[in-house]
Amino acid sequence: MTNVRVAIVYHSGYGHTAKQAEGVKRGVESVEGAEALLMDIDEAQSRWDDLEQVEAIIFGSPTYMGSVSGPFKMFMDATSTTVFAKGFAWKDKIAAGFSNSASRSGDKLSSLIQIALFAAQHGMHWVNLGLPPANNSSTGSQEDLNRLGFFLGAGAQSNADEGPDVAPPAADLKTAEHLGRRVTITTIQFVRGRAA
Numbered sequence: 001m002t003n004v005r006v007a008i009v010y011h012s013g014y015g016h017t018a019k020q021a022e023g024v025k026r027g028v029e030s031v032e033g034a035e036a037l038l039m040d041i042d043e044a045q046s047r048w049d050d051l052e053q054v055e056a057i058i059f060g061s062p063t064y065m066g067s068v069s070g071p072f073k074m075f076m077d078a079t080s081t082t083v084f085a086k087g088f089a090w091k092d093k094i095a096a097g098f099s100n101s102a103s104r105s106g107d108k109l110s111s112l113i114q115i116a117l118f119a120a121q122h123g124m125h126w127v128n129l130g131l132p133p134a135n136n137s138s139t140g141s142q143e144d145l146n147r148l149g150f151f152l153g154a155g156a157q158s159n160a161d162e163g164p165d166v167a168p169p170a171a172d173l174k175t176a177e178h179l180g181r182r183v184t185i186t187t188i189q190f191v192r193g194r195a196a
């Protein structure tokens with residue numbers, strides 16, 4: 001059986017969301033029979049053919065001013081002529097999303113909703129995070145997976161005065177890994193089901 005291919009397409013202005021994307025990649029690669037294609041939005045816009053071949057795409061953007069970043073939106077808009085107008089080329093691929101910002105909320109949910117809607121416009125099937133919200137009780141901690149309590153996708157938080165060498169913290173990188181793994185397992189089930 002051929003490998004399932006999962007692309008991770010992200011923007012990162014200062015390197016923090018790139019760390020989250022690398023976490024997602026580790027999660028994809030933790031599943032036997034899966035291959036990860038990690039690319040930033042600049043590279044992605046020179047690899048439309050590769051993106052047409054993958055079974056799943058996981059999109060990631062930092063949250064800037066309560067929204068996906070400007071460069072990520074440029075990428076989204078570029079898909080209108082390169083993917084959408086080319087005959088709904090991403091229809092029935094699996095999709096998921098992640099976002100990173102300085103504040104614990106930081107309005108990352110807005111970015112995740114934007115990405116989910118973008119995936120829906122392409123006829124893709126959205127996979128959520130699939131983790132209970134954590135760090136919300138007297139026994140919870142900052143070390144918990146999904147410490148930021150997102151459902152729609154993976155959230156990460158990077159202190160504004162820390163570089164990507166230390167931020168986002170390990171719990172958020174593990175949460176990103178979880179998303180990559182979950183999407184990949186779902187994709188394998190989906191592809192095998194379609195073949196049956």
Ligand SMILES: Cc1cc2nc3c(=O)[nH]c(=O)nc-3n(C[C@H](O)[C@H](O)[C@H](O)COP(=O)(O)O)c2cc1C
Binds near residue numbers: 100105
């Ligand atoms: C233009 C701009 C707008 C930002 N807006 C937000 C915001 O709305 N919420 C937030 O929590 N952080 C905000 N931040 C902080 C970034 O989300 C944070 O620094 C993040 O780690 C940057 O990720 P990156 O290094 O991948 O670009 C903003 C940063 C910039 C540069």
